[in-house]
Amino acid sequence: MNLRLIAALFLAFGLLLTVDSSVAQSAGYGQVQTSSDQVILTHSRLQHIIDRHWADSTATGAGKFQAGITVDSLRDMINEAVRDGRARHNTHGRPGTIYEYDFQRQIGTTIDGGPATRLRVVVSNRNEVITAFPF
Amino acid sequence: MHLDYRLNEDRETDWSSVTEEDLRYRVALGNLIFHIGDKDFSADWGWIPLVDLAASFAEIVRKLEGGSPSETFEFTESDAWVRFQRKGDKVSVSTSYGEGAAEIALHSVAAAVKSFRERLRSELDRKHPQAAHNPAVRELLGAA
Numbered sequence: 001m002n003l004r005l006i007a008a009l010f011l012a013f014g015l016l017l018t019v020d021s022s023v024a025q026s027a028g029y030g031q032v033q034t035s036s037d038q039v040i041l042t043h044s045r046l047q048h049i050i051d052r053h054w055a056d057s058t059a060t061g062a063g064k065f066q067a068g069i070t071v072d073s074l075r076d077m078i079n080e081a082v083r084d085g086r087a088r089h090n091t092h093g094r095p096g097t098i099y100e101y102d103f104q105r106q107i108g109t110t111i112d113g114g115p116a117t118r119l120r121v122v123v124s125n126r127n128e129v130i131t132a133f134p135f
Numbered sequence: 136m137h138l139d140y141r142l143n144e145d146r147e148t149d150w151s152s153v154t155e156e157d158l159r160y161r162v163a164l165g166n167l168i169f170h171i172g173d174k175d176f177s178a179d180w181g182w183i184p185l186v187d188l189a190a191s192f193a194e195i196v197r198k199l200e201g202g203s204p205s206e207t208f209e210f211t212e213s214d215a216w217v218r219f220q221r222k223g224d225k226v227s228v229s230t231s232y233g234e235g236a237a238e239i240a241l242h243s244v245a246a247a248v249k250s251f252r253e254r255l256r257s258e259l260d261r262k263h264p265q266a267a268h269n270p271a272v273r274e275l276l277g278a279a
Contacts, residue, residue, distance in 0.1 A: 048161065052182060052212050061180030061232070062212045091209050092191040094159050111213045111232070120214065122160075130160055135214035 038079045039121070040128045046071065053108070053133045063116055063133040065108040077107065078132050081119045096124045108134030136239050138192075138247040139168040140185050142258060150265035150272075158186040158271055160211055163259065169217075171237035176230045182212055186259075189252045190275040195219055196245045199226060219244070252276050 055067035085101030116134035169176040195206040229236040256276040260267040
């Protein structure tokens, strides 16, 4: 069973069973929010991250998370980056805020295949994660 | 300067409800084709949001024309970038993923970006008629 399939199973079932999560259904998609002061990672945005940035993703030119990183650990990293990282406005009219945080350990690979220790998270003005990737 | 794109096939998007965030990150994806002289700054990653790129490049041109000394386009799904540095009436273009830099007249960059936006808008309107009535598309690519 490959990592993408495992991730898809997490997507379908795992998040709903996570004890520290509150789950709300609205507007046709599920929302997972670990607490009221943290960012929201919807199922569709999580799938976007898995498609582009999971260790077994075939997308080129995109940073990849290290094999073994789970949906739960991804969510923890996103929240840590938003809480402790450097924030800046999104660029050239794009909506939202960019957060960047250096974990001081390898979390994935860069587009060149080198070790990536930093995470960039883009968060919308509705406090929803748009994308997140290592670099 | 050759600035062009290749738009991926897309039969799933409901163009009547596409939002700015969709256009900036998730729809109208494809490749960037970008040559200046013998320098190739193309990016054939297949996931580049082309409407976002067109709108961002247009904003960069506007800022350079307004006197900004340097503007950087950041790709949405990596730390890759394209940098435009003003040098008088010319612009030096470099990228994080290609070697070297190339200089070109600012008015040539402006014309290429304008043409890029117009061709992309025309192709989207032709392939997805609902895009022509979508306010987010109009906002980012300009009115026909």
